[in-house]
Amino acid sequence: MDLLSNHLLTLVLFVPTAAAVALFLIPARSEKGLTWFAFGASILSFLLSLVVWMRFVPAQSGFQLQEQVAWYPAVNATYHLGIDGLSLTMVLLTTFLTPLAILASNHIKERLKPYLQLFLLLETGMLGVFLSLDLLLFFVFWEVGLVPMYFLINQWGGQNRNYASLKFILFTLGGSLGLLLAIQLMGVVTGTYDLVVLIAKWPTIHGVIIPGIDTSFIKSVAFFAFVIAFSVKVPVFPFHTWLPDAHTEAPTAGSMILAGVLLKLGAYGFLRLVLPLFPNEASQYAWVLAGLATLAIILGALGAWGQNDFKRLVAYSSINHMGFVILGIAVAARAQGTQDAVIAVNGAVLQMLMHGLSSAGMFFLVGVVYERAHTRDLNNFGGLLAILPKYGGILIFMSMASLGLPGMGGFVSEFLVVRGAFPVFMLATCLSAIGLFFTGVYVLKALKLVLHGPLNERWVGKLTDITWREIAIVTPLMLLLLLTGIYPAWIMDLINRATMFWF
């Protein structure tokens, strides 16, 4: 048992992989068996992450439950895992959403086995990013997650899936080329990839790195290489164009994970790597980030408003919501060490969590109606509240959570970001508040076109209300959103201590 409890993080990380391999042994015919096995494995991973949470000592700063063994000694990279409040929050989000997404995959009838295997591998890839404390290992998991997502979109996606999946992988791969180069450069210069060592060493490095080129220039270039890689993933305007396509074409569960967790990887990269490794450059260019975040908030909301495809509308809303995360990060970059920075990062991390829950819920609800109606065109709906009362109620709840209604978690997180950002980036914050207004506009537009107005007669008798299984999937999400709105301290304490330590 000691062996297991000493390698708790490894267990959390590789239980899904082991399950993916074990799925080979289950015959492809028994769809129930496959689904429940995958679900059970992801629940096991969730329970293990709860154990991690219990073992975690909030009062202690720095990384905990660390594990380190030699991995690639030739380049001095190690298998180094560890968590702090930031990564634990994200790990919990990942292990919480994955079982729900697997349950939401019951509409997948074709080649269920490889689908579930890819899904579980995807979970390992995402968890690995959050758990790695070695830069090379981080990059490995960062890229490994792309492959299953590519195939999930490409094989189980909608009409335009070939275009969307290739665009997704080429954008993300292209974005990470610079990251790869910068990681190599840092490894060559410092001789280590260990994040803990690098954070102590890299920011203060002076002297000649490449003969003939100014070191501060090189560091700025490396900074932007990191920023671009993570910006593509978040996505920050103008690197966002892959997102609506990928979301629209992905299967429902894929969209849930894509919006719920994958986008957070980029924001996590900013918090874990960019700010600690490049404090000076980050402070210098924070205004760029703040500007792009504001554009993302406003243009994301306007973009969402302009959509007639329900799923695309929700996809654009992700750009809008993730803009607040970036705004919070920009504040931390600018005003490191101040109270504003701590508040803003608290808000950003909470927003990552809240958006993870609400966007997964929204995509799921879009999937529910699409599965029944086989259309996502908002103009084809209308008045559905009359025939789908339960679904309508849940959709309204989730939409309100998404737009940040007070009492919901999204309100707390956006408030914290805006509160932290106001003294630092006053103009950007004011403009973002306008963006917030348009958030209300597009959410209400969607609600109006789907639920209210005259009932579209073609759906009478055709559509069935949301099933108990589907309610079971969406309920945990609603409960957590509501809980955070009323009592944010259940998670805030964890986030706050980590934030105080880092920023």
Add this chain to the structure above:
Amino acid sequence: MTFPILSLVIFTPLVAGIVLLFLPQEKRNWILGIATGAAVIDLLLSVAAYFSYNINAGGYQLLEKLDWVPQLGISYYVGIDGLSLPLLLLGSIVTFCGVLVSWRVEDRPREFFAFMMFLAASVQGVFASLDLFMLFFFFELAVFPKYLMIILWGSPKTREYGGMKLTLYLFVGSMIALMGALAIYSGSGLRTFDMLKLENAGFAVEFQRLWFVAIFLGFGVLSGIFPFHSWAPDGHVAAPTAISMLLAGVEMKVGAFAALRVGIMLLPEGAKYWAPWILVLATINVVYGALIALIQTDFKYVIGFSSVSHMGLVLIGFASLDRNGLNGAGLQMFSHGVMTALFFAVVGMVYDRTHTRDINRLGGLFKKMPWAGVGFIVAGLVSMGMPGFSGFIAEFPIMMGAWQAAPIVAIIAIVAVLITAAYILLVFRRVFFGEMDAEYANSVGDVNIQDKIVIGLLVVIMIALGSFPILMSPLIQSGVNHVMVLLGGK
């Protein structure tokens, strides 16, 4: 006298080849049995060599030495170090896989397998040689089976052109390298071909700079260095499946390995002088090869050009003359060998069933041949340097070496990763998904058990190495340490 593992690795296929030639053509089962048996024994012996090598001690091990032509200082001298041992293993793995996928060869199987065994013996001989003359002997021994196998069993349209082109290119290259080798022999004044002695011969700097060019380019032709690469795609495409696997998987490494062992290790000053030029050529290899692969419509040519691109990375690793770069190059030789063998095996499986290699006519094969599809995509992920697979752990240190030598090379070469991702994913989708041509829709079946063994073995190797680089990287490090000493090491 200890157990002569290396001699057995070299002579098992040679003897098997000779025995095969004396079998009657109609005893097909015997032919298959002997060829497969020899390949299995060879593989087991290489694995034994891998486990008996002592990494901590390093240096050349499992030595065997006999006088051959003592008057000229020629000896039968074999031994392996951390750089040659992975290649020896690679040679056995690819030979084994090549034999398995060739079970369906109907036309003159006796000669086919006999020649293949000769080819295997020749590559193992090069990897194990510590005598320059012997290295050359085995290097040249490969010419005739290669030529004959392409001409006789190759794809009918291009086999004569491809076979001729390949032979002429390699012949000219090896003549130039031979001049260099003779210059080393006479220039050293030691009257020996023993490479361990030649390593410390202390050649004059001017001498090294002059003859390095001959050696490196001469052998480099076989590794596909730009602008002498064009035999490679033509030759690979013209060859029958198993020979494509051996050519791209192992023979190209023979060229790179010889260029390293004779060029860089015997003439380190020459290497230092010419390294920037090699970097330029190798960078062109990487980017140009990938771009040409992107526009191919022939399934096999895509892979042919991807080999040109990937061998460029090996050469970048060499020319960085940096510890990391050389480590990466050593890993890349092994990783690329396994990967491209799998690629060509899958291409062969597809071609045998559809009788076309035109990407526009292929499609929807995943349902019929899932194993082949999985094999192709894993090889593809290795090819695009995806983390978690062996290609990444090889390319990463190469790039680190490039940062040390010339940062611009790293920045240009990395673009090839994106191009590679594009062509691999596009080809994969077109060949394995989409609509299947009605012409062969009913005739295509799944791959057979031998093919599954090949795919499974190669896939497992690439994933294992990618997840646990420690399986091979310390070995290669121990070989690189020695090279660094010769280079006046850092």
